[in-house]
Amino acid sequence: MxxxxxxxxxxxxxxxxxxxxxxxxxxxxxxxxxxxxxxxxxxxxxxxxxxxxxxxxxxxxxxxxxxxxxxxxxxxxxxxxxxxxxxxxxxxxxxxxxxxxxxxxxxxxxxxxxxxxxxxxxxxxxxxxxxxxxxxxxxxxxxxxxxxxxxxxxxxxxxxxxxxxxxxxxxxxxxxxxxxxxxxxxxxxxxxxxxxxxxxxxxxxxxxxxxxxxxxxxxxxxxxxxxxxxxxxxxxxxxxxxxxxxxxxxxxxxxxxxxxxxxxxxxxxxxxxxxxxxxxxxxxxxxxxxxVANLPGRMEYDAKHNILRDAAHNPDGISALLAAMHAWKLPFKPTVILGILRDKNYLAMIEDLLPQVDRIIAVTPANPSRALSADELAAQILEMDTNVEVAVADDPTAAITLARQIRESSETMIIITGSFYTLRAVKGIEF
Known part of the structure; x- marks a missing residue:
């Protein structure tokens, strides 16, 4: 062995x-x-x-x-x-x-x-x-x-x-x-x-x-x-x-x-x-x-692909992410790959996030016992705001594929967030 x-x-x-x-x-x-x-x-x-x-x-x-x-x-x-x-x-x-x-x-x-x-x-x-x-x-x-x-x-x-x-x-x-x-x-x-x-x-x-x-x-x-x-x-x-x-x-x-x-x-x-x-x-x-300070999964920016990985996993984390986005004066509202744990205050997280993003790709975090499923998350988003475009990704590869298709017609930033387990779910998948 x-x-x-x-x-x-x-x-x-x-x-x-x-x-x-x-x-x-x-x-x-x-x-x-x-x-x-x-x-x-x-x-x-x-x-x-x-x-x-x-x-x-x-x-x-x-x-x-x-x-x-x-x-x-x-x-x-x-x-x-x-x-x-x-x-x-x-x-x-x-x-x-x-x-x-x-x-x-x-x-x-x-x-x-x-x-x-x-x-x-x-x-x-x-x-x-x-x-x-x-x-x-x-x-x-x-x-x-x-x-x-x-x-x-x-x-x-x-x-x-x-x-x-x-x-x-x-x-x-x-x-x-x-x-x-x-x-x-x-x-x-x-x-x-x-x-x-x-x-x-x-x-x-x-x-x-x-x-x-x-x-x-x-x-x-x-x-x-x-x-x-x-x-x-x-x-x-x-x-x-x-x-x-x-x-x-x-x-x-x-x-x-x-x-x-x-x-x-x-x-x-x-x-x-x-x-x-x-x-x-x-x-x-x-x-x-x-x-040289840096952290995996915390405001981790890939300049080549304009992707930000940030494991904002509670309302405070989402607020901090949104404040950063505001300070950066992004030219377009971002596309967010979002996966949340059901034992978090996810309603407050979604409520804060929705006005600041263009579209959300819902994924299921890599924690089966605690994850809010992508379908449940998408349904909750649509119930709260019908103006935000929502897509459901059956698996992490599908989420990246959807984001790649969006990138072809836009220079929008892609943000992967909601939980450390969301980042783990898309780990190793090339953009």
Whole structure:
């Protein structure tokens, strides 16, 4: 059996269910971590939670720290095109061979303690492998992004953090996290650890900020008291955003979308906090790192084919996408390949999107248990707005074929959005 075949066979066996509603998960994971000699205690961890912006903020910090010369582990989810995107070391995905090596090391240890492979869920396996891998690599920093919520999330197995960062907190996963912003925030706030410096998104709602601050005080963490940088947008395009920082210097941010300026604000506060803690980060590293920041499936622009892939998966994500489109002053309303999960607030997403697009090609995201079917999506769109042209694509190849036909008679931008699983569905299909 080849390494690739063994890798695919292994991850296929993982329990794919989310365990964040099970209160017994963290005690189990903490026990496993003790059997592994607590790799998290060897690491300087930057823990990031929030509803939107975790990936962007994490990527900005990742690139700045790498540009400074640090060795950086980066754990993020969900993966868009390949599962190994979740574990990066200096921007390189963990290899299939290394994943198997660390998985087998952990598996042998949990077997000795009477546990089975399926006693650990999919996301928990990736979290454990990532932490052991980064510790073995002796990473200078580890950027660890929460998967879902915070309190019962597998990443909350860590016992300490250098920084705890909260990106924008809003409504999402209400069926799991609660139906009020205060409940959602309290669950996310539970990742705050004693001794950490806590940084919050600059536009955080006051009730959210108060809950975070109260939790920080309660556990003995330090609330970041530095100044928020003044960021002026100079120009915005699908390729990225040019900004001026504090009126002192200019830089190009490789992540497109005006909302990224707010995430940049958070990232720069984190840089300042690290400097305060004694870590060297130069202005050159900030400029160089941010210029190459990029994320699979987040404002990912293909200039050759004028295609934008953006996994806007909730109302906030769609609003941010629409704001970016407005800033770019597109000559034509775009054609959108859209696939949405039924457990999202898809009515609000569709309502915001419809006035801003010319036509929608409905697809079914690559998640059978959660997907809103292409037929259901198309029917909902037609019920809400009969002026938008709607087509149903039976499969991802058909969606691209339809978009290609439209392109033949128009220079309109093609946008693929609605979910990470939508992007995954059209993965690898040439335009």
């Amino acid at each position: 080849t390494v690739h075949e063994e890798y695919l066979k292994t991850i296929k066996k993982f329990d794919k269910s989310w365990k964040v509603v099970h209160e017994n998960r963290l005690p189990l994971l903490k026990e496993i971590m003790s059997w592994l000699e607590n790799p998290d205690k060897q690491l300087k961890i930057i823990h990031i939670a929030g509803t939107n912006g975790k990936g962007s903020t994490g990527e900005m910090l990742n690139e700045v720290l790498i540009a400074q010369g640090y060795n950086v582990g980066h754990f993020s989810s969900p993966a868009v095109y390949t599962n190994r995107e979740q574990i990066l070391y200096n921007d390189e995905q963990i290899t299939e061979a290394d994943f198997l090596k660390y998985f087998q090391k952990i598996y042998k240890i949990i077997q000795k303690h009477g546990k089975k492979l399926t006693d650990v869920s999919y996301f928990e396996w990736w979290t454990l492998v990532g932490l052991v891998y980064f510790a073995d690599k002796k990473a200078d920093f580890v950027i660890l992004e929460v998967g879902l919520g915070g309190q019962q999330d597998a990443t909350n197995v860590i016992s300490n953090a250098l920084l705890t960062i909260f990106t924008k907190i809003s409504y999402d996963h209400q069926q799991i996290l609660g139906d009020s912003l205060s409940k959602i925030t309290a669950i996310k706030a539970d990742i705050i650890k004693k001794g950490a410096t806590v940084i919050s998104y600059n536009g955080q709602l006051s009730e959210v900020k108060q809950i975070l601050q109260a939790k920080a005080t309660k556990v003995g963490a330090t609330w970041y008291a530095g100044k928020s940088p003044v960021i002026t947008t100079l120009s915005s395009a699908p390729t990225g955003t040019k900004v001026r920082i504090n009126g002192e210097y200019e830089l190009f941010l490789g992540l497109a979308g005006q909302y990224q300026v707010l995430n940049l604000n958070t990232a720069l506060q984190a840089v300042d906090a690290l400097r305060t803690l004694g870590y060297q980060i130069s202005q050159r590293a900030i400029i160089q790192g941010l210029s």
